[in-house]
Amino acid sequence: MNKFKETVARLKKESQQRKVLKDLDYNWIETQLNELGISRNDLTQDLMLDKSSLSLLLSGKRKMNKSVKAAFFYYFAYKKLQKEKNS
Numbered sequence: 001m002n003k004f005k006e007t008v009a010r011l012k013k014e015s016q017q018r019k020v021l022k023d024l025d026y027n028w029i030e031t032q033l034n035e036l037g038i039s040r041n042d043l044t045q046d047l048m049l050d051k052s053s054l055s056l057l058l059s060g061k062r063k064m065n066k067s068v069k070a071a072f073f074y075y076f077a078y079k080k081l082q083k084e085k086n087s
Contacts (some may be wrong), residue, residue: 016072024069026058028040036083047075 033043044054044069056062064072 019067021069021073024064024073026060029058029072029076032072032079036076036079037077043075047071 008009032038033040040054043049044051049057049077053062057064057068
């Protein structure tokens, strides 16, 4: 029964992550940057993006595929965990 509960919890979490990824857009990224106090410069260095690519993504002029959305999602998830750990 314990394994069942763990599996259900994992599936719920994955479902929530899929919803976030589906809805993830440049507004969500800007919100995360502001909430965590991360600069665009930090983001370009941490994700190894050039400034023009990030600018196009955040302006909505370049569409984000699933891989790009996942990179942003897990980047911010990691930064939130780091912030919680240091608090």
